[in-house]
Amino acid sequence: MTSSTTGATSTRSVTHGNQQDEAQGASRADTWPGPAAPLVWLATLALIGALLGGLIGAVVGATRDEAVTASATFEVVPDARALNSPLATSTTNTDTDTFVEGQLQALESLRQGQQDDDVSLSVTQVGTADVLRISATAPTADQATAAVGGLLDAYVAQRQEAAGESVTAALAAVQQRLDALAVLGGTDEAGTPVGQEVQRLLSQQSELQAAATRVPGLVPVLRGPTADEPSGAPAWLLSGLVGAVLGAVLLLAAGAIWRATTSRLFDARLLVAAGVTVLLPRLPAGRVRGRGRQVPNRVPNARALSAARLLVPQVTEVGRGASSLAVFGADERAGASEVAWELAWAIASGGAPVALLTTASAAHAERPDGQRRADGTERVVTSALSVVELPAQLDDDALAAAVARQRAAGRQVLLHAPALTTGVRAHDLARHVDQAVVVVGEGVSSLEGALAAVRDVSGSSAPLLGVVVTTTSGHLGRAQVDAPAGHPAEETTSPRQETVPSEV
Numbered sequence: 001m002t003s004s005t006t007g008a009t010s011t012r013s014v015t016h017g018n019q020q021d022e023a024q025g026a027s028r029a030d031t032w033p034g035p036a037a038p039l040v041w042l043a044t045l046a047l048i049g050a051l052l053g054g055l056i057g058a059v060v061g062a063t064r065d066e067a068v069t070a071s072a073t074f075e076v077v078p079d080a081r082a083l084n085s086p087l088a089t090s091t092t093n094t095d096t097d098t099f100v101e102g103q104l105q106a107l108e109s110l111r112q113g114q115q116d117d118d119v120s121l122s123v124t125q126v127g128t129a130d131v132l133r134i135s136a137t138a139p140t141a142d143q144a145t146a147a148v149g150g151l152l153d154a155y156v157a158q159r160q161e162a163a164g165e166s167v168t169a170a171l172a173a174v175q176q177r178l179d180a181l182a183v184l185g186g187t188d189e190a191g192t193p194v195g196q197e198v199q200r201l202l203s204q205q206s207e208l209q210a211a212a213t214r215v216p217g218l219v220p221v222l223r224g225p226t227a228d229e230p231s232g233a234p235a236w237l238l239s240g241l242v243g244a245v246l247g248a249v250l251l252l253a254a255g256a257i258w259r260a261t262t263s264r265l266f267d268a269r270l271l272v273a274a275g276v277t278v279l280l281p282r283l284p285a286g287r288v289r290g291r292g293r294q295v296p297n298r299v300p301n302a303r304a305l306s307a308a309r310l311l312v313p314q315v316t317e318v319g320r321g322a323s324s325l326a327v328f329g330a331d332e333r334a335g336a337s338e339v340a341w342e343l344a345w346a347i348a349s350g351g352a353p354v355a356l357l358t359t360a361s362a363a364h365a366e367r368p369d370g371q372r373r374a375d376g377t378e379r380v381v382t383s384a385l386s387v388v389e390l391p392a393q394l395d396d397d398a399l400a401a402a403v404a405r406q407r408a409a410g411r412q413v414l415l416h417a418p419a420l421t422t423g424v425r426a427h428d429l430a431r432h433v434d435q436a437v438v439v440v441g442e443g444v445s446s447l448e449g450a451l452a453a454v455r456d457v458s459g460s461s462a463p464l465l466g467v468v469v470t471t472t473s474g475h476l477g478r479a480q481v482d483a484p485a486g487h488p489a490e491e492t493t494s495p496r497q498e499t500v501p502s503e504v
Contacts, residue, residue, distance in 0.1 A: 040472075041443075045255045046248040053247015054240045061239025069228045070144035071135040072152050073126060075220040076103045079163045082218050083211040100130055107132065110154050119147045131222065141227040148225040156219045167212045174205045263446040268469045270447055271440070276454050277466035279314050279437065281307045283342055284473035285335030288444050293337060295358050295387060295416060300342045301477035308346035315343070315437055315465050316412060318352045324403055324413035324433040326462060328426060330453035332419040334441040335470035340416040342475065347412055348385035355406040357388045358416040386411075400432050420453050430460030439468045 078099050107123045114121065120137040134151050138144035178201050181194055259266055268278050284304050285291060300308070316323050327343070329336030337358070344356040355378075379387045390402060406413045415433055418424045430436050436457050440450045450467065458464045 042252065042255070045251045049247035049249070049251030050244040051247070053250070054244035056247070057243020058236050058240035060243070061234075061236035064235065064239075067137045067139060068141045068144050069135060069137050070141065070148045070225055071133055071223070071228055072148045072221065072225045073131055073133045073223045074152065074156075075131050075222060076100055077130065077218075077220070079159075079166065079218065083163065083167070083214050100125060100132070103132065106158070107134070107151070107155055110151060110158070114147070114151055114154070116147065119143055121147055121151060123151075134225075145225045145227055152221070152225060156221075159218050160215055163215050163218050164212070167208055167215065171205060171208045171212070174201050174208065177201055178205075263448070264443050265440060265445050265447050265450055266443050268440070268442065268467075271450060271454075271467055274451060276451070277464075279311060279466040279468050281310055282442065282469045282471045283307050283311065283335070283339050284475040285338040285441065285470035286475050287472055288333050288441070291333050291335050291338060291441075293332060293418065295337050295356065296341050296476060298476040299478055300345050300475055303473065304342050304475035304477075305346055305349065308342040309349075311468065312343060312346050312350075315435065316347070318347060318350065318412060322407040322410055322412055323435070324407060324415065325465075326415040326417050326430055326433040326436040327468075328417045328429075328436060328438050328453060328457055329419035330438055330440045330445045330450050331421045333444045334419065334439045335444075336419065336439040337416055338475055339437075339439045339468050339470060340414050344385055344387075344414050347414075348382055351384060352412055353384045353410060354412040354414060355386050355388055355409075356414045356416060357390055357402060357406070359390050359394070359418065396428065396432070399429070403432050420456055421449070426453075426456045427460040430457065430462035433462050435465050436460065436462040437465050437468050439470060441470050443472065444470075 076099065104123060104125065111121050111123060118138055122135050124133050124135070125131070126133055134148050136144045136147040136151075138147060178198065181198055181201070265271075268282075272278050284307065312318070316325055325343075327336050327340040340356055340358070344354050347354040377389055379389065381387055388402065388406070390399070394402075403413055403415065413433070415429065417426075417429050420426060426436075438450070438453045438457050440453070454464065454467060
């Protein structure tokens with residue numbers, strides 16, 4: 001008996017030391033049950049949205065016809081300056097800004113006359129220079145180039161025609177005056193006024209004839225119609241990136257709306273506001289779909305054991321002898337079996353003997369037929385941990401005897417009770433244990449269901465210590481080593497059980 005008390009005291013000291021060490025490294029999100037930012041959940045939503053949106057965007061970008069752009073640049077110069085000859089009948093305004101505006105309007109008129117549903121044409125001024133650019137976007141490079149060339153040719157032809165007519169008219173006027181002077185006579189005399197006028201008209205005629213030869217080069221083309229080289233990433237990649245961003249944003253927004261409208265409990269402080277005691281820290285219970293009514297058959301990982309060790313001193317005092325604790329689940333997916341399993345391992349890892357009692361139907365409901373054991377058997381997991389699989393329909397006397405037998409052997413008793421939503425009455429089970437806790441799944445249980453479970457257990461004979469909140473973090477590690485075959489719990493002998501605390 002002395003050995004047992006000493007071992008229990010030592011165990012409590014070790015557990016308390018581990019609690020202090022682990023509490024120092026625990027973050028606020030690990031100790032306070034809400035509202036811890038669901039970073040993993042948000043990251044998962046963003047990743048799924050990005051993948052779906054990126055895939056859809058890439059497919060749309062790949063199947064969509066990629067448009068090709070072609071362009072041409074040219075300089076616009078007034079006719080008189082381009083031909084280097086004064087034309088009485090041509091445009092003599094040399095103001096660049098005014099002239100460029102007029103040419104833009106002329107090109108816009110020509111562009112409207114060449115409209116095509118498949119081609120998009122535009123005319124812009126390059127900066128503040130007297131240089132214009134014609135751009136065309138079409139499904140193919142040939143279409144784009146042809147559209148640019150057609151508009152440029154029409155504009156050049158229009159300018160050349162107007163300039164040619166001006167030069168021809170000016171030459172005709174000069175020739176007409178020369179003919180008139182020839183009638184008067186004296187055209188060969190250089191010193192006479194008639195001779196001087198004739199010389200001037202002949203010089204002007206020579207200049208106009210030279211200007212006529214410069215009409216074809218009236219519009220200097222700096223860059224002919226050419227397809228532009230594609231810049232940047234391909235269309236399917238750009239569409240995929242845009243789709244990924246939009247998909248992530250939309251799915252995050254949908255997740256936020258769902259969290260705001262769902263009845264699930266995402267902030268355990270709502271329980272605190274309702275006057276419920278919430279025990280810290282939260283215990284990992286794995287994915288919701290992976291939870292079941294049966295007790296897990298794998299060793300908890302280091303994170304789960306660390307959290308459970310912090311929780312053990314709040315639910316049981318190992319150093320004061322054997323005690324019993326009932327673990328009730330607010331619903332079937334709350335993670336009560338995972339919490340009972342982690343608490344049992346945490347107590348046993350400190351050296352104190354512990355027995356986890358669970359109903360056989362719940363423990364073996366999902367096991368293959370070849371692996372099912374008889375009701376009432378005890379499975380030795382470690383030297384300090386045993387799992388007792390009780391019959392599904394167990395009367396009060398048999399349950400009381402099972403609990404008393406384990407306590408008499410000096411073991412801490414954990415009773416894994418079925419979820420309260422299955423119709424189990426908390427009062428019928430709580431009368432056989434000293435204390436009880438309620439397990440609530442974060443993001444799984446509803447606030448109403450959690451409060452109803454707390455009310456039911458609080459009305460029983462066992463004091464309710466508080467609510468244990470579970471998270472969806474992974475809780476299982478390596479596979480459990482094969483344990484000795486189970487044997488009926490009634491045949492468990494006292495000497496074998498007494499050796500466990502003495503070894504501590």
